[in-house]
Amino acid sequence: MERLTLDVNGAFDPAAGGLARADLDALAAPARAAFDGFEARRRAGEVGFADLPADAAAAEASRALAAELGRRFENLLVLGIGGSSLGGRAVLGALCHPFHNLLPQDRRGGLRVFFPDNSDPATFAALLDTVDLERTCFATVTKSGGTAETMSQHMVLRERVVARFGEEGYRERCVLVTDPQRGVLRQIAADERLRALPLGASIGGRFSVLSPVGLLPAAAAGVDTAALLAGAAELEARCRSGAVLENPALLYAAVLHLLDVRRGRRLHVLMPYADALRDLGDWFVQLWAESLGKNPGTGPTPIRAVGATDQHSSLQLMMEGPHDKVVTLVRVAEPRAELTIPLPAGYARHPDLAYLGGHTMGELLEAERRATGAALRKNGRPTISIELPRLEPRTVGQLLMFLELATAYAGGLYGVNAFDQPGVEAGKRYAQGLLGRPGYEKYRDELLGAPAADPALVLG
Template sequence: MTANLVLDINLATDEQIGANGISLRDLEELAPRVKQLHAELQEKRRTKVLPFFDLPTDTAASEAAKAIAADLSKSYDNLLVLGIGGSSLGAKALFSGLCHPLHNLLPKEKRGGMRLFFPDNADPVTFSGILDAVDLEKTAVAAITKSGGTAETWSQMLVLRERYARLGEGAFDQRVVAVTDPEKGALRRVATKAGWRTLPVPPAVGGRFSVLTAVGLLPAAAAGIDVDGLLAGAADMVRRCESDDLFQNPAYLAAAVLYLMDTKKGRRIDVFMPYADALRETSDWFVQLWAESLGKTKDVGPTPIRAVGATDQHSLVQLLMEGPNDKFTTFVRVDAPNVDLPLSKGWEDQGDVAYLGGHSMHELLNVEHQATAAALAQAGRPSMTIRLPRLDAHGMGQLLMLWEIATAFAGPLYGVNPFDQPGVEAGKKFIGGLLGRAGYERYKSELEQRSPKPDWVV
């Protein structure tokens, strides 16, 4: 039987850190709202308004993604994953979290899947560098955009269309898989006309909640990740979060702690700090999920910050210890490593080194987490810790679903809709205007009226 993720909030409580911590009473006072919001979320789940809850048990969708991934793997070595934001961050988190750290450098028989490349940004230096490194004959393309019209993704598609044309007629069409809305959008229209293989993104699942759709599952399966284990872990977390008891529901408890730290203790900066290099990209995924879901026009929204232990003990922790007391840290640690390295005894005449002998590298990493959390607590700086039994597909599924449910719960706690992003749309309109998109002329005019004054440019 697989083990469950554990959430430990001890070092966020007043019992451990005094007045800077939250009290049992603070949490108990939330109980009526918790029960109300839980009932509302479960009703939205029942009526399919929030289908992300049930993605882990959507067998048809996962089997379709796995089938296309298996087919691609037979013919191609590389997969270019074109997407940005929610169409990329989840897949990157899965790839870095569950594959060998140098997956793309391993020989085919050792890596167990395709090599994955994530151009993500519309940066010509990065994209041309990837194209320099891969053989397009052996490269497939996953074009991922829920709306079907993402400018950055289409810019990459336009470059690739021209490059693949050099390989002969149909070379591009036979290599592309479109992951997009099932009915509408430019990508859906183009894919249908060209006869590309396609996978749907459920219309009611927002991009930042889409990691367990084909958006994340196609790249994961192509890389050789255990998709079934991932979904099983997520399903286990959904079941744990079906309780309206705050102390039996880890996602609600995590959200409640962060909400109370913000609204009662003035901690509007949330530091997400896993003690595992493999979870660096998960930090980026969390930042988008938390920021884009909760940062809304009502002057609402904590600011998430990405960190990695133990690396950022040598940079950010100084600020956390002695800087403005407006931050809350969420640590993530892995109890049992997939790989560990023993530290042999040596240089025993050097006291600064000798004490390390006989321990292991993973032990050092987890002791560093424990010590950092304790030092912060001693200084009255609160934190909580998520413990993963192992960093495997099941554990990753639990972790991702915990934060998706926590975000869905935190939104109504703050009184905002966690599933929209109106602030992102304004910039897209200006992009259209500046690049000559039909119907967007007025946005270009608005920008021209705000032309920089020379007096303010040095």
């Protein structure tokens, strides 16, 4: 069976300022405790993301609804933000054609899928002016039903759709993904007779990619979601040990944790050498940051980079800046496509170009990855390597589950709850107070009562 491979040797390289095996040995008991703590919460029904691959009913409901929408429409707008958007976008970015939405219908194999994500009115207005509403459906994704950014998009789009197609046309075009029992969106589903997929109480937004949150847009775009879930199940099965050298996700969490607390490597760079994993990097940033950043002494900062693009930008800082980074290099062994580099006759006399002739672009990218890793380590920077045989649903499912489990285990190692986000909620309360939400007046008053700005520090 082809599967994800984790190699942490670059994190133990003495030349890279890496760890000693004794550091890992000393973490064996805390790592097992982190594993046991996660499993206890899982058995208690508090945390459910690792069990999603076995939820056949949710997977089938997502596929069936996607198929129904695909028979009637051409465009799917996914209205969600953060974990309600990033996971689906990551899956489509990894597994669909790089220009999926530009392909003709007979080549796409599914709907065109758009993730407006943010509530920037310029972006959302431009999207609504671009797509044909006659051929467009939309999925509103918010577990609570009260996410201001998502519901503002929903209400704007609802008004346009009802005005043009009536209430029945709205019901045909709108589906929801929300809590199965509670929340304002669940009530709206009942009041407006809308189709709704459930997002269980034990599934947090940033851990929801393998739930209907990610499966609906993936299936709508033509992704084999059964294989995606099968790969996730395979990786989860590999991680049923509390021994750090038997569980790849636990090893990854342990090494990153040790590099942080023992070596001051507080910036964790995920650098895939595949454009298709660019959006997955954004998903990882939310997963790692929102799960682990819970107090001033805890919170490694995740950074998304892409090879070889960022070799021409942020690599300079990684290579010669502060010794506070560890870089995870992600390799895809077999690229989805390959191109041989030709050598025109007039170019052969230029040594700076002639050496490229006859190689493939995949060979160039792989040489860049290997060279970057070696140069980082030689310059005192530890690295970690993840390899996927190829980008296909099964291996991408493995990678998603690997990173989710590693995040959960890291929470245990840091002694924080990886499944809440109190800091995010604080900002939301101020914003909702400013907009006049009942019961939030004290937050508005606190914000408006802040000391006046010093005009000398404002330049216009």
